[in-house]
Amino acid sequence: EVQVVESGGGLVQSGGSLRLSCGGSGFTLSSYWMSWVRQAPGKGLEWVAKISQDESGKDYGDSVKGRFTIARDNAKNLVYLQMNSLRVEDTAIYYCARIGYKGWEFDSWGQGTLVSVSS
Amino acid sequence: DIQMTQSPSTLSASVGDRVSITCRASQSINSLLTWYQQKPGKAPKLLIYKASTLESGVPSRFSGSGSGTEFTLTISSLQPDDFATYYCQQSGRTFGQGTKVEIK
Numbered sequence: 001e002v003q004v005v006e007s008g009g010g011l012v013q014s015g016g017s018l019r020l021s022c023g024g025s026g027f028t029l030s031s032y033w034m035s036w037v038r039q040a041p042g043k044g045l046e047w048v049a050k051i052s053q054d055e056s057g058k059d060y061g062d063s064v065k066g067r068f069t070i071a072r073d074n075a076k077n078l079v080y081l082q083m084n085s086l087r088v089e090d091t092a093i094y095y096c097a098r099i100g101y102k103g104w105e106f107d108s109w110g111q112g113t114l115v116s117v118s119s
Numbered sequence: 120d121i122q123m124t125q126s127p128s129t130l131s132a133s134v135g136d137r138v139s140i141t142c143r144a145s146q147s148i149n150s151l152l153t154w155y156q157q158k159p160g161k162a163p164k165l166l167i168y169k170a171s172t173l174e175s176g177v178p179s180r181f182s183g184s185g186s187g188t189e190f191t192l193t194i195s196s197l198q199p200d201d202f203a204t205y206y207c208q209q210s211g212r213t214f215g216q217g218t219k220v221e222i223k
Contacts, residue, residue: 035211037163044217045155045163045206059212062120095162104211105153105168112162 002026002108006096009113016086020113022079022096027108030074033057033099035106036081038092038115046092050099051079064090086117121145123207125215131223136197140218142190142207151210152190154183157217158203166205167192194220 008020022034035050049060049070058070069082079096093114097106122145132138142152150170155163165174167183170190180195194201202222207215 033211037214044204045157045208045214047208047212047214050211061212099211100165100168102172103151103153103169105165105174106155106163106208106211107165107168107174109162109164 002098004096004098004108004110006094006110006113009094009115011116011118012086014086014088014117014119016117017082017084018086018115020081020083020094020096020115022081022110023077024098024108027098029077029079029098030072034072034079035097035099036070036079037095037097037106037109038090039095039112040089040092043092048094049081083115086115088117088119091115091117121148121209121213123209123213123215125205125207125218127218128216129219129221131221132197133223134197134199136223138194138197138220140192140205140207140220142185142192142215144188144190144209147187148209150186152183152185153208153211154181154192155206155208156201156203157206163206 003025036048051070067085072079093112095112096110098108100107152170154167157163171183
């Protein structure tokens with residue numbers, strides 16, 4: 001069974017940093033593009049970033065560009081989201097998702113990890 | 120950046136109704152449009168990719184159509200399990216703002 005699991009969420013002060021991790025089981029994580037998506041409380045989904053299998057391709061949403069960095073360690077079967085200069089408006093559940101091969105579809109999602117940024 | 124606009128924001132319907140949700144892109148995205156379903160407290164679930172291809176295991180009452188800038192998700196006969204929020208997404212990037220399907 002394919003599973004995606006996030007970790008690393010927590011409470012951080014505005015201006016601080018946090019690193020999220022995403023692992024996979026039941027599939028070879030290194031063979032897939034991976035992405036982060038967030039959802040602020042009571043709001044819709046917001047795409048954050050995505051990364052190619054070999055890290056040669058990285059793409060970010062406008063609201064996090066220059067502050068967040070996506071990376072991966074295929075030897076450890078992990079994808080990361082380094083979040084710097086955090087703002088109150090970054091408070092959200094952060095989901096990690098696997099991107100399928102057919103049409104940029106996000107075909108497997110983790111349960112999410114909560115990031116809370118206080119002022 | 121390409122913007123995605125869904126309508127309506129909320130849809131009230133009854134079990135058995137045929138419902139449709141529209142998603143419009145600010146410029147052509149060919150057929151790189153994906154639909155997801157999300158229930159409260161849960162991660163989104165993939166329904167349809169490449170505008171019209173049903174993900175394995177998704178009931179056939181769900182269908183998608185469109186290309187270019189205008190796309191539609193249709194549920195042919197609404198079931199109790201279908202009351203949820205639906206999102207479109209373009210090319211693995213921008214999401215629409217969501218459409219909540221609620222019980223009438």
